[in-house]
Amino acid sequence: MEPAHGPGDALDRAVIFIGPPGAGKGTQAKELARLYGVPHLSSGDMFREHVSRGTPLGLKAKPIMDRGDLVPDAIVLEMIEDRIARPDCRHGFVIDGFPRTAAQAERLSELLEHHGMGKPVVIHFVIDRGLLMRRLTGRRMCSVGGEIYNIYDRPSKVPGRCDNDGGALIQRYDDSEEVIGPRLKAYDQQTAPLVAYYRRQSVLRDVDAAAGVEEVTRRVMKILRNAR
Ligand code: AP5
Numbered sequence: 610m611e612p613a614h615g616p617g618d619a620l621d622r623a624v625i626f627i628g629p630p631g632a633g634k635g636t637q638a639k640e641l642a643r644l645y646g647v648p649h650l651s652s653g654d655m656f657r658e659h660v661s662r663g664t665p666l667g668l669k670a671k672p673i674m675d676r677g678d679l680v681p682d683a684i685v686l687e688m689i690e691d692r693i694a695r696p697d698c699r700h701g702f703v704i705d706g707f708p709r710t711a712a713q714a715e716r717l718s719e720l721l722e723h724h725g726m727g728k729p730v731v732i733h734f735v736i737d738r739g740l741l742m743r744r745l746t747g748r749r750m751c752s753v754g755g756e757i758y759n760i761y762d763r764p765s766k767v768p769g770r771c772d773n774d775g776g777a778l779i780q781r782y783d784d785s786e787e788v789i790g791p792r793l794k795a796y797d798q799q800t801a802p803l804v805a806y807y808r809r810q811s812v813l814r815d816v817d818a819a820a821g822v823e824e825v826t827r828r829v830m831k832i833l834r835n836a837r
Pocket of ligand 1: 628629630631632633634635636637652653654656673674675677678679680681685705706707708709713744745747748749757758759760762763783792818819820821822823825
């Protein structure tokens with residue numbers, strides 16, 4: 610596959626999105642992957658697909674996700690290692706929702722080295738807690754193609770229907786107010802320390818994620834251009 614698209618050059622690296630639930634990682638990762646013509650890897654989407662297919666992995670993950678806890682590293686790592694090993698990741702990829710723990714970050718570094726991919730760019734989504742609640746409770750997802758909407762800020766043209774494929778828009782179970790609290794706690798305790806880990810490696814860039822979707826995309830692309 611020819612990797613160079615919209616921005617006029619190839620990505621040729623792993624781009625990692627880190628930030629709290631609802632910061633806009635999935636929205637931006639989809640757009641960036643489309644612009645650069647590289648795969649978008651989302652551990653959350655992968656788990657949700659397993660859950661909807663009722664696979665053994667999905668059955669294990671569902672109660673954990675419904676509580677807002679993190680799925681154990683061993684399960685996550687097996688799934689992600691298989692995906693990164695596929696040839697379509699060789700020209701780079703955008704990954705969101707992974708890594709989320711120190712063990713996952715260490716393993717990802719090993720994997721990138723193993724596949725000859727060099728240092729990643731880690732984009733840290735910085736955003737106020739107050740905005741997160743609005744984004745999470747207002748989120749709706751297409752049940753067919755996974756497109757992300759928001760009833761407050763990014764509504765679909767026809768209420769309840771996806772603009773792309775007409776699929777029904779659904780609310781994620783873990784976007785209920787009682788699960789958002791534990792998800793934020795898991796982020797603060799287990800994932801936020803990775804910001805310092807990547808900053809020490811000089812690969813981390815902060816992006817102010819409070820602006821509108823298009824503006825955040827512009828900011829992320831500027832960071833990527835400057836990181837070359
Ligand atoms: P996961 O699916 O990864 O969820 P998350 O990290 O909590 O992130 P979200 O998907 O909630 O938010 P996002 O930042 O992608 O925001 P989005 O772009 O959708 O994980 C779910 C669960 O799976 C975890 O709790 C865990 O159990 C398990 N799991 C997954 N990975 C794991 C791992 N590595 N290890 C262990 N367990 C794991 O945007 C949110 C809303 O805001 C949308 O409505 C969108 O339209 C809107 N929006 C986005 N950007 C903007 C903007 N700029 N302006 C206005 N609105 C915007």
